Amino acid sequence: MTAPVLEIRGLTKRFRGLVALDHVDFTVPEGTICGLIGPNGAGKSTMFNLVTGFLPPSEGEIRFRGTPVTGWSPQQAGRSGVARAFQIARPFPGLTVRQNVRIGALFGRSGPRDVEAATDTALALLGIEDLADRPAEGLTVGHLRRLEVARALAARPVLLLADEPCAGLNPAETDAMIAALRRIRDGGVTIWLVEHDMRAVMGLCDRILVISAGRAIAEGTPGEVAANPAVIAAYLGSEEQEAHGA
Amino acid sequence: MTTRILATLVFLAVLAAAPAFVPPFEVRVLSLFCFWGALSLAWNILGGFAGYWSFGHTVFVGIGAFVPGVIVAKLFDGGGAELMPLLVLVGGLVSAAFAGIIAWPLLRLRGIYFAIAMLGVAQVTGELSAAIEWIGGGVGLSLPDAVPAALAPEAFFHYIFVGLLALTIGAAAWVRGARFGQGLLAIREDEDTARMLAVPTEGYKIAALVLSAFLTGLLGATYGFSLGYITTDSVFRTDFSLNMIVHALLGGIGTIAGPLLGAAVMVVLTQVVLGEMLNLHLFATGALVVAMVLLAPQGFLGLWRRKPRAQREPGP
16 A cells, blocks of 8 residues: 555654654554644654754654655755644745745645645635735734645645644634644645644544653554553653653 | 836836937936946845845946956957947856855855855955956956947947846846745745745745846946946945945835835935035935834835725724
């Protein structure tokens, strides 16, 4: 069968003395929504930085659709079909919403083909077509998050890395984001997301990887992960977490 | 879009027709506007679109002017007037090549560091052009008189400057509309995000600097021919570098009409209104720049556009 969209083997990142990620393994199968959770400082953003080429790993291997891509550049990742929505939304402030999304479409995997159609589709999917001609500067947090995801989506990625797409959203906005992520997955995009909103994570994800202090401590379906004592310990801070290290 | 192209063509045609209707002094003022407008617009391709402000763009004016000067002195013994178009082109190409060489190390610097590095490059290159006897920038170089007998000198150079302005407007408009230009805007807004969106940031920055340097070099070479005699001090001029920035700032940085508008205002102000009062004109120029930066950071175009945009935003 086809190779998984993303395979991570023994991925390790050291910053001088600090081990941010310690021999982590994970597989993101095609057509799924996977989750990456863990306490603050667990290494979630570092993981995304390694996968998207913003940082080189110290050790380990990353395979994208079966091809080793360890140490690639952000541009190579983007061209190959990895898109990322940042934790802190980073729109191009001086451009309009449409211009922002259009740049995603112009340079993504599909290159400059069908740019307007991809832009319109992404705007509509996130429900921000009414804001298209507004400057990105001055949008509400909820709109910024949607713009961030729309711009990543316009690139027509294979894999969307979404870093806390629901952070700072009210319950209604969170529901809208969850629905949008489902539609994106149904459209054939594999998603790996970091999220603190447990309702979103449990409702959306097919598989979840839990990391704490750089180590993978659990992996499985939402039900398995929620019942795992090591996960409960990591979130509540019990001594038990030593005994259950994965 | 087509109306804009049409308006630009009419504007250029009127400019080009000027020598038939207005006296020589006014033709020179209009040529100066074309020269300054085109320089600022060329600077704007890197500074306005990509957000990489060069404080030393005069280095490309200098190289553009010196290359024909040196070729004429070494190969044609002061002659070669009929080769002027080719010499101007070579001036532009050598400027572009020089930009390509310095681009790799310099464009790794961001923001003010790039600006200062360009200032340094311009200073050093200027000094070298004067210090190296073979080049002869200290003593000066002559450029042959290429003006055809049928034309007055100011009219001849006016036509060329209008042509170069048209070329620069065309280049800037093409960049602005192309994928390349969208990539430059993304770089200006947030370079790391641009990289993540697969914008080839390194290549685009280099291409923007090289294109900007090529156009600036053509302008510098033509300027050199119009002077007839160049020295380091007459073409490697810090005030050239600054004026390119000031004109773009005044009119509206990152736009196409902005640098032209800024250049028009400054040329009228310095040549016509304050031409007789040299001391006052520097003072007035400085005061105008300070006022614009404080009151209208988006330039004249920004002032004009602000109102409609505010009206368009009656909350969600």
